[in-house]
Ligand code: HEC
């Protein structure tokens with residue numbers, strides 16, 4: 001990844017008088033995300049996801065799919081389409097190296113129990129608490145903002161909303177609306 005990036009910037013450098021430092025450049029781009037995603041990618045807004053510490057593979061897939069139109073987003077499509085593929089790969093790599101910082105949210109015992117029961121079918125891929133994804137294409141859910149998780153689950157369930165991942169679509173559609181809410185709050189309440 002690093003080599004590819006360096007090569008891309010080295011090639012781009014041929015057209016610049018002053019050589020561009022790949023690392024500095026990506027760090028500057030990453031700072032433009034902090035206004036929404038929080039300093040260093042740790043969000044403080046309930047419907048805004050933390051992006052620090054998600055895998056590079058997942059982050060890159062999501063951004064490239066927004067760029068290609070394979071995945072819809074009211075907020076991110078226009079912003080991301082302004083970045084080159086190398087910048088997207090650089091941003092994905094940058095945020096993946098920052099620590100995952102769960103925002104542990106409180107919920108009622110009743111909701112936790114309901115969410116835990118509904119999370120049975122999620123375990124094989126996301127881990128029992130959402131903190132042990134079984135693959136680089138799977139995002140962490142533990143301590144992600146519950147409101148955001150709920151909104152995303154509603155998108156996977158909505159046939160009119162353009163999402164791409166067939167298995168996740170299938171799993172989200174097996175929940176009823178009450179379960180969508182309780183499972184989101186269950187994962188939001190997990191510290192690890
Ligand atoms: C104007 C606010 C705003 C800015 C600036 C912004 N984002 Fe986002 N981003 C959002 C919102 C809102 C979402 C929630 C999903 C959606 O709306 O599609 C999101 C979602 C994401 C996700 C998906 C996270 C997940 O768990 O699936 C990634 C990755 C992402 N943004 C990366 C970035 C990067 C990298 C930057 C900076 C280059 C950036 N965003 C700048 C608003 C913003």
Ligand code: HEC
Pocket residue numbers: 049061062118119121122123124125126137138139140141144149150152153163164165167168171172175183184
């Ligand atoms: C077969 C494996 C698999 C199972 C089972 C599964 N997921 Fe997922 N999940 C994924 C993958 C892969 C992604 C990323 C999909 C994408 O790129 O859109 C994902 C994404 C998500 C997201 C989006 C998170 C974000 O940061 O945007 C949520 C929320 C989620 N899953 C919740 C659940 C819940 C709740 C269940 C159980 C009802 C579940 N998943 C079951 C594999 C799975």
